[in-house]
Amino acid sequence: MSKVTHFFHSIELAVFRHPRTLLSAVLVATLFFAAQIPALKMYSDFADLLPQSHPYIQLHNEIKDSFGGANVIVVGIEAEEGTVFSNEALKLIHELTLAVDSLPGVNHDLVSSLTHRTVRKVWLTEMGNIVSEPYYEPLDPLLSDEQLASLKKEVVANPQVYGPLVSPDMKMALIKAQLNEGQLDYEDTFNQLQELRASYEGQGFQIYATGQPVLVGWAYHYKDQIYQILAFTALIMVSLLVWHFRSAYGVLVPLAGVLVSTIWGLGIISLFGYNLDPLGLVIPFLISARAMSHGIQIVERYYAELSERDVASEAARATFESLFRPGTLGVVSDAIGLLLIAVGSIPLNTKLAHYASLWAMCIIITVLISVPLLLSILPKPKRTQLHQSALRAVGGASASIVSSSPKAVIVALAIALCVGGVFSSHVMIGESEPGSPILYRDHDYNVSSKKVNDTFPGSEELYIVAETVDKEGMKRPEVLAALADLEKHMLLDPEVGGAKGLPDLVKMVNRLLHNNDPKWQQIPKDNLYVGGLLFAYMASSPIPGATLEFVDSEERVANLVFYYKDHQGETIRRAIHTAKQWIAENEGKVEGLSIRLAGGTIGVTAAMNEAAFETNKTVLPLVFLFIFLSVMVFYGSLHAGLLMFLAMLFATTLTYAYMGITEVGININTVPIIAVGVGVGIDYSIYMMDRIREQRLKMGSLTEAVRSALSTTGLAITFTAMTLIAGIVMWIFMSDLRFQADAALLLSVMVILNAIAALLLIPAWVLVFKPKFVDQVEVDEDGIIHQRG
Structure with missing residues (x-):
């Protein structure tokens, strides 16, 4: 068997030697992290939203x-x-x-x-x-x-x-x-x-x-609203625990795990000196809900083990041995999805990646280890049989569907995957509608944005900066003529409502000096004449720096402003493409002149969109690769890694299809949501695959192993999916911030799709293709499951 599995087995042996000592250490650490929480701050920093390494943002920082x-x-x-x-x-x-x-x-x-x-x-x-x-x-x-x-x-x-x-x-x-x-x-x-x-x-x-x-x-x-959502979320999750378990252990033990995990997470954020951004709070809520779902899995299995054992400590140890390995693999998958968000160049997401991945990893200690240890020292509950929840019907229905026609299930899911691929191609980079998707369309902010953009030729600004090598280079007629030509080229776009630049100022003053005769609205052919026009304009104003909105004090750098009606993804793409087209056709024609993109609202948003696209293009394959390698190494099987890859591909493709249908764009806000959703959702498939493998050893028949796994772990998956959704569902119904509602809905969709993959795709695949890592297993003298031969 692999060294990885033996390593986990050695941890299992060590943990239960001194349960009270370990729990005391966890308590001390919890008190330490709790002491850090008062220093935690919640605020937004505009600079955190900007990909600082992007050339547009570097220009923005220079000219702002x-x-x-x-x-x-x-x-x-x-x-x-x-x-x-x-x-x-x-x-x-x-x-x-x-x-x-x-x-x-x-x-x-x-x-x-x-x-x-x-x-x-x-x-x-x-x-x-x-x-x-x-x-x-x-x-x-x-x-x-x-x-x-x-x-x-x-x-x-x-x-x-x-x-x-x-x-x-x-x-x-x-x-x-x-x-x-x-x-x-x-x-x-x-x-x-x-x-x-x-x-x-x-x-x-x-x-x-x-x-x-x-x-x-x-x-x-809406900051106060967040606290209301927190209160309602806690109430819903407690109600779910009471409804499902109807026992003190089933309610209090998972709550203890999530409370300790949350204290550690908030303490880590404070220790890093990071801030909580109001727009990114859905992910911390999700991590807390994930901690609770792991706690629920443990308590669910603990009660199942109690039905076979009389001693509570033995049931807790058996629970730990069964769930620690797949649980750790699931937590690592969560943390990988979170940590890889830092691959992008957006500081807000980098901070989120650092503290959220550490927070997620802490679940190994605060829940996967601490909850079984707590159960091992607590008295045996008086009632050892769990209430028969209505959710058990989900596992039973899944078992019936999969075992009766596994090939049909795979075909149906393959068709869904292909249809999802078509709709996922409709996902837009950037925002898909005017105003801001952070707020609802009828919100005061979006009403104001719409009114301004409908009334004016354009209120969203694109800055294009021209530079010359020498001082006073902007006085050169050939430079001004080139900038005027650039303005003319950009104005060919019907979405451009107007432009403002140094050539316009020079033409206007030249016309004024010639009795306002329109035929003199042109650029002079002499440097000194241009300088005289600019001096005359500056001298006319008692306020210093009259020309500084057009050109810098050295007259070497000039700013061209173009006005657009919105900053939708398509508008920005067309604006940047039009500018790049002119630059490509005219580069080098005027000696010493260079054109740089791009500032203003349009330029900054373009940088954010490009960074989000690049991050999404990089992060998702890396998440897939790391989880694939982790599963392959953990189970010592290429087939196991490929099966998890297939489950991730199914859920992610259909998630993009949902985004395409509902017009949710890929931007700096949605990229971390998708990456987190992949890491969190794959847990279900890992738990299901591990449970089938375990039941195959006990029952002999692969079909019966699948049925048993679906009726037990299927219930746990269904309930933990409900718990995860419950942890974020109030954002959908209560938050006046549309982005938070959309993010919660997007995560809920990903949770449901990953649950479908675990309940249908994984068991159907196992029954049809009978992978060796599941079908040919045995247990050695240490109680470790591994493949025969």
Whole structure:
């Protein structure tokens, strides 16, 4: 027999020599971890969402303080009647602009609105000088109808304002504010913004709020709801235990295991100095539910062993010997699925992988070892026969179906696999709908996003950065002509609502200097002339840095901004493809000019989508490979590894089919869910395969072994699947965060599919193909099961 199995057998012998000593050590460790929990924090860090090694994010980090980033608050003010060109509307926009500028964490140099000091009208005086001033001066008396009409004409004439900041129908105006990244107090910023909305809304105006900081703020807003879900989840799981076991041991022992496991897990997070992110709480809940399901398996088997043995300690030891090996293999599978999430470049998932994999591994000590030891020192329960749960019918039905027509079962599952493969090809990379999938479609945030995107040509920004080798390189006419051509190329996409860049500024000022003659709206052919235009524009503004939104102070780096209506996966893919197409066709044509992608909301989301796709493409094969190798080594059989691979393939393919049908995209939030689901779900198939192998030795007949395994372990699988789903089901019904509900539903689907694989695929395969590692087994003098020959 393999050294691995003998190693596990030596552990089994050592564990029961000093049960009280080991349990005391576990108690001391639990008290230590409990002392760490008060330091645990729950918050979101925008930087944790970004794949820092991705070139788009590296560019984003370079330009976010100068040209802006993706951490943007967008506030929309809509006039219910008339337009925003009224004294009441302008006053409201101005007051809200000042209030937004005063929010915590706002970069005051990167605020823009119709009434902000940095948004200015420019014109040529009779003396030939270019001057500028804000569109709205709050100290002036009320504007007359003629002045309001003149203001409207001035705004319409400026493409940098009309479209990006004032809607084409003139009924809505936007305020945009960049936040400084880092550990911002999103909750405080969000609460103050909501107070602003409440105080200014009404009286003929609607106020909308969207943007990444607002989205994170809504996640914090539902923090109290998390505690309610926790309470209801605990109630459901206790109720399930009472309903199934109807005994003190059946309820209290698994609860003790999950409590100790949770304390260890939370203590580990605190020791690492990590934070709990509100959006990632489904996975810790799942790990706790997984700990309980292992505890249920142990107590279920303990009662089964009591029916054959009079001594409680012997029943506990027999339980440990039967379940420790497959249980450990299952826990390692869970931990592998969690740890491999760190393969990607997203810090949030890397942190999750580190603490969640350790938390999962702790289940070996806190449940697989501690629960049998606890049962071994407790008095024998007065009632040794378990209540006949209605769930036993599931195992019986599975046994009847599989034993009567195993080939038909395999054919049916093969057809399901092929159909699932077709639908899984429809899964989208990124988000499949406007707004955010983190919240429901009718949520205030998504309503605001939809309103802004429907009203404006585009509020989602893509930044494309141009660089020259030499200082003042952006003054070169050939450079400006190339950037203008890039703008023209990008505007061929019908989804682009507009653009803003240095070529537009140069053309506008050139036209102004020639009595606003449209034919002079062109790029000059002389460097000095371009420099003179930029100087004239800067000199017209009393505010320093008038051109810094277009070009840096050395005039070497320029930012081109393109406006899109949404950041759906398809929109982003097309935007990046269009930009790359121009770069490929024009690279090297202008000496010393380079084009870099990509910043803004579109660029950052593109990086996140690409990172999620690459992570998914890497992590899932690695999960499959590691579990395949673990099972193969554990059982000393290639066939055993292939059988587990087939079970994982079946459940994962149908999971992707579900995602394709329900339009759940592959993104940074769903990738860890899928990886965790694979690792957690394969436990069922491992338990079933091990139980069939064990029963084959006892009963002789393979068919009877399968029937017995399904009626016993099948019950445990069904109940533990229910327990896992119960651990996350309240997210589906109670959480106002749609992502948490979708993640819980996705995990529930994966649990059910893995249970189907364990209850139907594994036993049917064993009956049809009769693998040697199951069909030819014997037990040696140490009680270890191995293959004959």
